Amino acid sequence: MRDDGRDLETADKWEVQLRKGCLELAILAALWDGKLYGLEVLRRLESDSDLIVSEGTVYPLLSRLKALGLVQSEWVESDAGHPRKYYALTSAGRPRVRQMAGMWTRFSSSMSRLLAPLAKGK
Amino acid sequence: MAMSDDMSGDAQPRIETYLSRLRQRLRGVNDRDAREIVEELRSHIMDKAAASGKASGESAGEVHGELTPAAIDAALAGLGSPEELASQYITDDLLAQAEVSRWPLRILKSLFRWASLSVAGFFVLIGSIGGYFFGTVFILVAVAKLFHPRTAGLWVFPNGGGDFEMSFRLGFGSAPAGGRDLLGCWIIPIGWLVGCGLVMLTTYITVRFMRQYRKSLVLPQG
Numbered sequence: 442m443r444d445d446g447r448d449l450e451t452a453d454k455w456e457v458q459l460r461k462g463c464l465e466l467a468i469l470a471a472l473w474d475g476k477l478y479g480l481e482v483l484r485r486l487e488s489d490s491d492l493i494v495s496e497g498t499v500y501p502l503l504s505r506l507k508a509l510g511l512v513q514s515e516w517v518e519s520d521a522g523h524p525r526k527y528y529a530l531t532s533a534g535r536p537r538v539r540q541m542a543g544m545w546t547r548f549s550s551s552m553s554r555l556l557a558p559l560a561k562g563k
Numbered sequence: 564m565a566m567s568d569d570m571s572g573d574a575q576p577r578i579e580t581y582l583s584r585l586r587q588r589l590r591g592v593n594d595r596d597a598r599e600i601v602e603e604l605r606s607h608i609m610d611k612a613a614a615s616g617k618a619s620g621e622s623a624g625e626v627h628g629e630l631t632p633a634a635i636d637a638a639l640a641g642l643g644s645p646e647e648l649a650s651q652y653i654t655d656d657l658l659a660q661a662e663v664s665r666w667p668l669r670i671l672k673s674l675f676r677w678a679s680l681s682v683a684g685f686f687v688l689i690g691s692i693g694g695y696f697f698g699t700v701f702i703l704v705a706v707a708k709l710f711h712p713r714t715a716g717l718w719v720f721p722n723g724g725g726d727f728e729m730s731f732r733l734g735f736g737s738a739p740a741g742g743r744d745l746l747g748c749w750i751i752p753i754g755w756l757v758g759c760g761l762v763m764l765t766t767y768i769t770v771r772f773m774r775q776y777r778k779s780l781v782l783p784q785g
Contacts, residue, residue, distance in 0.1 A: 478606075479603065479607055480607055480610050480611060480614075495641065495642075495643060496607065496611070496641045496642050496643075497641070497642045497643035497647060497648045497651060498651065500600075500603065500604065500607070500642075500648075500652075501648070501651040501652045501654075501655040502655065504596075504600065504652060504655055504656070505655035505656070505658060505659045508655075508656065508659035508660070508663070509659050509662065509663070516602075521609070521610065521613065523605070523606050523609055524602075524606065525606050525610070526599070526602070526603045526606065
């Protein structure tokens with residue numbers, strides 16, 4: 442019983458690490474189609490992936506991606522009565538996210554091949 | 564009507580208290596960046612609070628409802644405490660700086676700020692100072708050997724109590740009595756190799772620790 446609980450905890454930790462690892466790629470990918478402000482990035486992650494992350498994580502990460510030159514930001518006045526900070530991929534960010542996506546696709550397809558027997562229940 | 568015009572009397576002080584605590588803890592982040600962070604989060608809190616009370620089917624941008632204290636509290640809770648949030652901004656800032664420039668002085672400057680925030684940062688700072696110090700000593704002795712070939716180097720000499728001491732000497736003054744220059748002219752290539760190696764290894768390990776620490780701060784929900 443106790444071992445089962447420990448196994449579940451280990452599985453949870455592994456899943457958390459897995460999600461953390463692809464957060465940067467997910468944020469950059471969310472910006473592929475155009476500029477978004479922080480809350481829209483969060484909503485995009487929620488709707489298009491299982492990556493539901495805390496708001497306090499996404500904003501510092503956007504700030505770091507900007508410092509790295511992968512995204513740029515601009516303030517835009519909104520109908521809501523206050524300006525919003527929009528993020529967009531830079532000319533350096535677009536090839537970088539394409540490269541990361543390629544790596545991810547190759548990695549996930551090779552993992553899928555490896556995991557195929559498990560899915561079939563063999 | 565703009566949201567800010569509809570804001571309830573209780574809502575604004577809650578937001579300002581949170582942002583003020585955050586601003587205080589963003590020490591080390593330059594003023595312009597800190598102001599942008601605060602303004603961006605203010606905008607987020609207002610959007611999030613408005614969205615939480617919105618009628619179904621409307622997007623956040625279309626909502627012009629009143630911001631209730633409960634909605635504001637929920638928006639602030641979503642961001643976490645100002646201390647945790649500031650810590651994430653600062654370590655992200657440090658990591659970005661360290662990745663843009665691997666210059667040891669830049670790394671050390673970032674480490675001093677990290678050390679002021681966490682125990683982990685303090686220990687990494689101590690280790691890095693040690694690594695950079697010994698790396699620099701090796702390089703300095705290698706350079707000094709070119710100018711003081713008879714006295715600079717890695718020396719072993721009797722300390723008077725029957726034991727021997729080993730020390731790096733830059734060659735100013737006379738050679739220690741009864742001492743022996745262990746490496747001779749080999750200190751020049753060895754000093755450069757070991758010194759540069761230590762500096763690069765220290766930088767590599769430091770950035771790795773920073774990345775690990777940053778990852779540990781990411782808090783996925785669900």
